[in-house]
Amino acid sequence: MLIHEMTKDECRIALESVSIGTMACARDGQPYVVPTYFSYDGNHIYGVSMLGQKIEWMRANPLVCLQIWDRKNHYQWLSVVVSGRYEELISSREFESERVHAHALLQKRAMWWQPGLVATEHRAGLMPIYYRMHIVGITGRRAMPDKVEAAALVTE
Amino acid sequence: MLIHEMTKDECRIALESVSIGTMACARDGQPYVVPTYFSYDGNHIYGVSMLGQKIEWMRANPLVCLQIWDRKNHYQWLSVVVSGRYEELISSREFESERVHAHALLQKRAMWWQPGLVATEHRAGLMPIYYRMHIVGITGRRAMPDKVEAAALVTE
Numbered sequence: 001m002l003i004h005e006m007t008k009d010e011c012r013i014a015l016e017s018v019s020i021g022t023m024a025c026a027r028d029g030q031p032y033v034v035p036t037y038f039s040y041d042g043n044h045i046y047g048v049s050m051l052g053q054k055i056e057w058m059r060a061n062p063l064v065c066l067q068i069w070d071r072k073n074h075y076q077w078l079s080v081v082v083s084g085r086y087e088e089l090i091s092s093r094e095f096e097s098e099r100v101h102a103h104a105l106l107q108k109r110a111m112w113w114q115p116g117l118v119a120t121e122h123r124a125g126l127m128p129i130y131y132r133m134h135i136v137g138i139t140g141r142r143a144m145p146d147k148v149e150a151a152a153l154v155t156e
Numbered sequence: 157m158l159i160h161e162m163t164k165d166e167c168r169i170a171l172e173s174v175s176i177g178t179m180a181c182a183r184d185g186q187p188y189v190v191p192t193y194f195s196y197d198g199n200h201i202y203g204v205s206m207l208g209q210k211i212e213w214m215r216a217n218p219l220v221c222l223q224i225w226d227r228k229n230h231y232q233w234l235s236v237v238v239s240g241r242y243e244e245l246i247s248s249r250e251f252e253s254e255r256v257h258a259h260a261l262l263q264k265r266a267m268w269w270q271p272g273l274v275a276t277e278h279r280a281g282l283m284p285i286y287y288r289m290h291i292v293g294i295t296g297r298r299a300m301p302d303k304v305e306a307a308a309l310v311t312e
Contacts, residue, residue: 022223024180024187031180031187031221035235065187067178079191 001075001149006140011080014070014140015040021068023047025057025086032057038066038133039105045082045133046102055088055129062086064133073153075145083137089130102130157231157305162296167236170226170296171196177224179203181213181242188213194222194289195261201238201289202258211285214242220289229309231301239293245286258286 006014023036034054038047045066049055058064062085071077089095089102145153162170179192190210194203201222205211214220218241227233245251245258301309 022178022180022189022225024178024182024189024221026180026182026185026187029182029185029217030219030239031182031189032237032239033178033180033187033189033221033223034237035223035225061185063186065180065189067189067191069178069191081188081190083186083188 001143002146003141003143006078006080006142008138010142011082011138011140012040012042014068014078014080015045015082015138016042018068018070021066023054024065024067025054025061026063027057027060036066037106039102039108041101041105043135045084045135046105046130047133048102048106048128048130051127051129055131058086058131059088066133075143075149075153078140078142080138080140082133082135085134085136087132087134089132091127095130098132099130102132157299158302159297159299162234162236162298164294166298167238167294167296168196168198170224170234170236171201171238171294172198174224174226177222179210180221180223181210181217182219183213183216192222193262195258195264197257197261199291201240201291202261202286203289204258204262204284204286207283207285211244211287214287215244218242222289231299231305231309234296234298236294236296238289238291241290241292243288243290245288247283254288255286258288 019037019039021036021038022033024031024033032053036047038045064084064086066082067079069077069079089099175193175195177192177194178189180187180189182188188209192203194201220240220242222238223235225233225235245255
């Protein structure tokens with residue numbers, strides 16, 4: 001397996017092609033990470049969620065990290081890590097156009113809203129919270145099979 | 157889709173059946189999250205890695221969070237989040253038996269070492285670092301299809 005650093009453009013293309021990642025936030029030095037559906041418009045990362053630990057922690061400390069992992073097989077995958085800042089698109093006139101934009105982006109994926117918004121025992125009746133992530137840094141790594149591994153994959 | 161909280165025992169069974177997760181650490185309030193291979197022996201979570209940002213940050217702040225996501229389809233998945241404390245199994249007599257234990261656990265998976273240890277441009281020649289995570293808290297959620305969704309899955 002050969003692992004290479006990805007360029008910023010390669011990272012952005014990967015972010016546009018994937019809609020599931022893991023979002024990490026932190027409070028008092030303790031990180032917390034959960035799976036998250038998102039959409040990337042080339043500038044910001046958008047998401048939606050019900051109120052819960054993730055939103056509460058991101059409100060308290062807006063420094064966040066999103067990671068995607070697109071894995072074809074053991075030898076062929078890419079991982080992109082995005083660090084940035086959480087901003088809530090609160091339900092006000094100021095953020096109205098951004099909320100519409102976020103909704104339009106997110107609904108391109110069928111059933112995008114379900115994992116984040118479906119009611120559980122603890123959050124029935126709450127309103128969805130839209131947010132965006134301002135990107136501060138992006139890094140990525142891509143793994144590819146070496147010649148021997150590639151030959152083994154072909155014959156599998 | 158119906159989402160339920162998992163019991164601690166259900167979370168532990170899930171951790172034993174999965175070997176890939178995402179590990180989050182944090183420094184100065186900034187979280188960082190990367191994919192990680194691990195093994196769980198019922199008490200601790202074990203991993204191995206080359207020196208890099210993850211190890212450097214976990215050394216500086218041992219509070220970490222591991223998340224696994226076992227996804228069969230859109231309606232059927234489970235997510236387990238483990239918070240805990242990083243401990244490095246340094247290459248000394250004190251940790252020798254723990255290092256042997258970690259190695260034995262991790263090598264149960266074929267090619268377990270590759271993503272963490274394969275050399276890249278920036279880390280050739282470094283020694284592998286074994287570590288364990290002391291578990292402080294475990295929570296999990298399991299999604300299942302409702303009757304309509306289950307029927308749709310059968311006919312797909």
